[in-house]
Amino acid sequence: MSACLLGKRVRYDGGSLSVDDQIVERWRSEGRIVSVCPEVEAGMTIPRTPAEILGGSGGNVLDGDAAVVDKSGKVVTDEFIAGASVALELCQTFNIDIAILAESSPSCGSSVIYDGGFSGTKIPGMGVTAALLRQHGVQVFSQHEIALAYEAMQR
Numbered sequence: 001m002s003a004c005l006l007g008k009r010v011r012y013d014g015g016s017l018s019v020d021d022q023i024v025e026r027w028r029s030e031g032r033i034v035s036v037c038p039e040v041e042a043g044m045t046i047p048r049t050p051a052e053i054l055g056g057s058g059g060n061v062l063d064g065d066a067a068v069v070d071k072s073g074k075v076v077t078d079e080f081i082a083g084a085s086v087a088l089e090l091c092q093t094f095n096i097d098i099a100i101l102a103e104s105s106p107s108c109g110s111s112v113i114y115d116g117g118f119s120g121t122k123i124p125g126m127g128v129t130a131a132l133l134r135q136h137g138v139q140v141f142s143q144h145e146i147a148l149a150y151e152a153m154q155r
């Protein structure tokens, strides 16, 4: 699960996106949640300059056909791929096949991302971590789909 959704202040602006959800609380009390912030795992700082995917979606970044660029113009594609790889390693280590990741993030977004113009415009797409996990069979849900994630776990 995205660390920021669990209240960890790891977002680019030093904030979190805590979810208040009984299912998550139960998983947490049962010790079933593995937390990760791919960007911090890749060595990026808190706070950090916001970044967006330019020229495609997370899968395009993994294919080398799009880049992740921060607002200052610095290309941070390698960091984003490194962070995604850490998240995948955790899934493989702990036999995780369901992830709940923060929507709209260039790492964690699973159905929506920003368009690369830093104008607040969102487009359909997914972040680099969400794309890599899906490529390896992990089902990825957003914080708005926790009930769906719960249903998937019952199958």
Ligand code: SF4
Binding pocket: 002, 003, 004, 005, 010, 011, 012, 036, 037, 038, 039, 040, 102, 105, 107, 108
């Ligand atoms: S959305 Fe993902 S990369 Fe961004 S702060 Fe949350 S866990 Fe970290």
